[in-house]
Amino acid sequence: MTYKQIEASRELRLWIGQVIVPAVSVTAVVLANPDVRNAAKQKLDSIKQKFQSKKIRVV
Helix, strand or coil, X not given: CXXXXXXXXXXXXXXXXXXXXXXXXXXXXXXXXXXXXXXHHHHHHHHHHHHHHCCCCCC
């Protein structure tokens, strides 16, 4: 393996450990708790309403 490949794999490992795993953990907590899930859904709906009122197309 070249130095460049080693550095790329190290950076990927850091991304997985510091970004992806915490994001998946937070998502699992949100989906597991009905109260938190409802609060997140309400917030998402309010954000969608804000964009729709400004005529910005959102999925």
